[in-house]
Structure formats: C-alpha cells, structure tokens
Amino acid sequence: DHDDKEQTYAIVGVDETEPENGKISWLSPLARALMKARAGDFITYVSPQGERDVEVLKVEYKEIK
Numbered sequence: 889d890h891d892d893k894e895q896t897y898a899i900v901g902v903d904e905t906e907p908e909n910g911k912i913s914w915l916s917p918l919a920r921a922l923m924k925a926r927a928g929d930f931i932t933y934v935s936p937q938g939e940r941d942v943e944v945l946k947v948e949y950k951e952i953k
Contacts, residue, residue: 897912897918927944
C-alpha cells in the first residue's frame with residue numbers, strides 16, 4: 889500500500905467478515921477492485937481515508953474448510 893506495507897486479504901461473504909484478521913467482504917471497495925486483479929497490477933480504490941493505490945503482489949485461490 890502507500891505505506892509500503894504488505895498485507896494479505898481473504899475475500900469472504902458478508903457474514904464472515906473480520907477486517908482485523910484480513911477477511912474482507914466481497915462487497916467492500918477493496919475486494920471489488922481486487923477481484924479482477926492479477927499479480928503485478930496496480931489498483932485504486934476508495935477507502936474511508938480517501939483514494940488509495942496498491943500493488944498486487946500475489947493472487948491465490950484457496951478452498952476454505
């Protein structure tokens with residue numbers, strides 16, 4: 889992100905959201921921007937703090953059990 893911090897997110901259903909644990913709702917602005925992203929992409933989304941730019945380093949698809 890703009891603070892040069894790496895973060896990992898899991899895109900989950902609304903009832904599974906735990907932002908403090910990196911689980912974000914598929915309806916959130918960040919998740920919607922990430923859903924079409926690939927490694928190496930730069931995306932922009934609007935957060936409560938304003939417009940943010942992030943670089944996507946890696947995309948993984950995992951089955952949650």
